[in-house]
Amino acid sequence: MKLKVLFSLVYVLTFSMLVHAQELYTPRHIKQAYQNETRSLTGAPGAKYWQNKGRYDMQITVDPVTKVVSGKERILYENNSPNRLNELVISFVNNVHKPTAARALGVSADFITSGLKLRSLKVNDKIYEIDSQDWTTVNRVKLKEDISSLAVATVEMDWEYPLSLASDREGQIDSGTYYCAYAYPRIAVYDDYNGWDMLEHNGRQEFYHDFNDYQVDIRVPKNYVVWGTGKLLNPEEVLQTEVLGRFNKSLISDEVIPVATLHDMQEQKVTKQQEWNTWSFNAGHITDFCFALSNHYVWDASSVQLATKRVSVQAAYLSGTKDFEQYVGWERYCIDWFSKNWPGVEYPFPTMTAVQGFADMEYPMMVNDSSVPDNFMDARQTVDHEIAHTYFPFYMGTNETRYAFMDEGWATAFELLIGMDENGEEAAKKLFKEFRVEGWIKEPSTEQDQPLISLSSQLSGKGYGNNAYIKSALSYLALKDYLGDVPFKKALHHYMDNWHGKHPMPWDYFYSFNAGTGLNLNWFWKNWYFSNHYIDLKLAKVEQKNKTITLEIENIGGFAIPFDVILTYVDGKKEKIHFTPQIWEKNEASTVLKLKSKAQVKEVFLDNDIFMDYTSDDNRMIL
Structure with missing residues (x-):
């Protein structure tokens, strides 16, 4: 009898979580993934989740005299999808160096190369006559014979390309040093919610690749x-x-x-x-x-x-x-x-x-x-x-x-956390504010307030960078403050356990944290990821009666941030009272606080710490 009651409670809680999860805006193709059971509203991979994989065996030669990289590769490509594949998409990021490439950034003449020359291509021993002269960074190859679901195809390529003489992410660093990244043609990602990844690389955005196995032999002259x-x-x-x-x-x-x-x-x-x-x-x-x-x-x-x-x-x-x-x-x-x-x-x-x-x-x-x-x-x-x-x-x-915020934001948040250990909290936060936050919060242009959930591939300039790095890092740090370190780490590990070695998307993160905390955090996701908010608090009103001080705080910018109320007493002593983002859960527009003061207060200040305020002048009131 008790076991049945327990099962009923679990069912009710799970159903409740799924209902609440559906409150978040979800694009049509993501909804389809839930219907296909490749993803789940609990945040875990669905019962029918799959991802494809390649086993790459490559022999690469780098000739520092001619600046040519050449190679042969044999890929055992596992089609773990439920679909027959009638085409392959071959990605070669370094074709961004071709004169005709679509680039988001200006480049020097030394950046330009002729790109990939594909000398041969075979799929399951069938020869494909390919002219790669017109290839871009992603290229469709119509197959002579479909690759069945759960089949393994053998893909063989022989190729060469010139190294760029203008190094950034890859290319020549100096006359005897070369960084060879994205150095080989690969099979693009075919996933459960987008199908083939057909986004061209434009030099700004970063990358999306399958989890593969690599055996690589690199042939170079002596003394390299x-x-x-x-x-x-x-x-x-x-x-x-x-x-x-x-x-x-x-x-x-x-x-x-x-x-x-x-x-x-x-x-x-x-x-x-x-x-x-x-x-x-x-x-x-x-x-x-x-x-x-x-x-x-x-x-x-x-x-x-x-x-x-x-x-x-x-x-x-x-x-x-x-x-x-x-x-x-x-x-x-x-x-x-x-x-x-x-x-x-x-x-x-x-x-x-x-x-x-x-x-x-x-x-x-x-x-x-x-x-x-x-x-x-x-x-x-x-x-x-x-x-x-x-x-x-x-x-x-x-x-x-x-979704650049899913990696850059975490790296930026971890950068601050380890920095506080290495350099002390004050110095680390000062650097973080000057290097990361200040440029965003002081820039009022429209592109700074695009929702975090916006596709990174649709953003440009500072709008891209600030969404990817700063706003997202602050969202993770705000959530850490809201939950507390122990529950936050528990939820983070739940998310990581669900998705390491796999391909999570934002909704997997949202729902994994909901499940990992046992809380409906959809209010937080809506506030930080599906809004045009920024950071701007205003101390609108202060009243002091005896030892009770009443504060009216307006959240002009809208983001659910933590903050400290710093009371300065007439004798010069200060008291700091911390408020987590939970204070905005019921009403993100304003809040009224009634605080007990130890003595007569002469000044009230709202300190947002690293959550820098757009108009900080209205965060202070002298009584």
């Missing part, structure tokens, strides 16, 4: 060291004995070890001296593979022991670069801190390598960072932010192209 995603499988075949010993020592040491010094590189004492060396890497169930190579960068390495494994930590940089001399230590600290604190999930991969470049950009198990040698706090913030992306979008395979 290669750093790549995943584990280096054959160090003994490419490194000379002394350097090999240092590298192997770094894999088990907490000490920062100079694996290859500038003298080593100049004296050709690092790599085996055969004409070409082949460096082999592998990485499993990851959304991308990239690599870098240099004939003169120095190489530092160490490792960090986590609860279940030791992670190799490396840095490659131009000798004498002061901030990069600190990078391995910073990376070690960062990986350990993220594992133990926020998000409090163990770093999921075996390696992390930072390469000095220009992009300030994340890749699976690698970052490409610019140097800030005269500001270590800024430099360290950069590596913190990029390594935070390990979790979003590489552990959680979010669609960065459409």
Whole structure:
């Protein structure tokens, strides 16, 4: 009898949650995913959730003389969808360098290349005559024979393309250093709510890839060291004995070890001296593979022991670069801190390598960072932010192209949280406000107030950047303040447990947190994600009678933010009273507070802290 009652209660609670979940605006194609049971209104993957996967075996050659990257690849592509595929979509991001590419940003002449030359393509041993001259960053290939549901197709390609001489996310860093990202044609994502991902890459938005397995051999001339995603499988075949010993020592040491010094590189004492060396890497169930190579960068390495494994930590940089001399230590600290604190999930991969470049950009198990040698706090913030992306979008395979706030916002929030530990709360918040928040909140133009749920691919300029980074980070930090650290972390882990290694979309995040907290948070999602709000509180009225002080606060901007009421007494002493975003749950427009004061109050001030106010002048009242 008691068991039946329990089942009835669970049913009622679940039904209630589903009814409330439906209150959020949901696009038609997302509703279809719920009807198809690939997604669920509890936030977890649906009973019929699926995602496709590729097993990539690639042999890539980089010729630093001709600046040409060439390769052969064999992909075992699993069609786990319920649909027959009568076409494949081949993505090659680096075609953004072609003269005819649609780009959101201006570029120099050195950025332009001729793009991909596809020399051959076979699908299940059938040859396709493809002229890739007119290919863009996404390209449809009509199949001669459909790929059945649950079938595995073999796709083989032979290709080459020139490296861009203007490095940003990828390309030539200097005359002997190259960052090879998005370095191979791949099968685009085919998912349960959009079908084929046909969005062109325009140089601004970021990426959306399947979770694939990679076995990659990279052939380069002697004296070039290669750093790549995943584990280096054959160090003994490419490194000379002394350097090999240092590298192997770094894999088990907490000490920062100079694996290859500038003298080593100049004296050709690092790599085996055969004409070409082949460096082999592998990485499993990851959304991308990239690599870098240099004939003169120095190489530092160490490792960090986590609860279940030791992670190799490396840095490659131009000798004498002061901030990069600190990078391995910073990376070690960062990986350990993220594992133990926020998000409090163990770093999921075996390696992390930072390469000095220009992009300030994340890749699976690698970052490409610019140097800030005269500001270590800024430099360290950069590596913190990029390594935070390990979790979003590489552990959680979010669609960065459409929903950039699902990764950039989390990385920006984690950047602040670790920064408070590294630099102290006051200094970290000051940097966060100056670097992140101030530019947005002081810019009143229409594009700053577009809803967070807006597709990133439809935004531009600061409207894109502020939605992706600042407003979203503040939404996560506001929710943390509202829930409290323990419930917030519990809900975050529930979301991450639901979706790591998969492809969550915003509604999966919303409903996972609803389920993980046991609360209907739809009021919060509507306030922060489906509105044109900004941040602007106004202290409209203050009345003091005896030891009761009544405050009327108007929420002009609309966002449900936390704030402190700071009372200054006539004797100069101050009292701070904190209010969480819950205060706006019933009425986001205004609130009336009745507070007990310890003495006569001479000034009331609303302090929004990092939630900077658009018109802060009306946050203070002198009595």
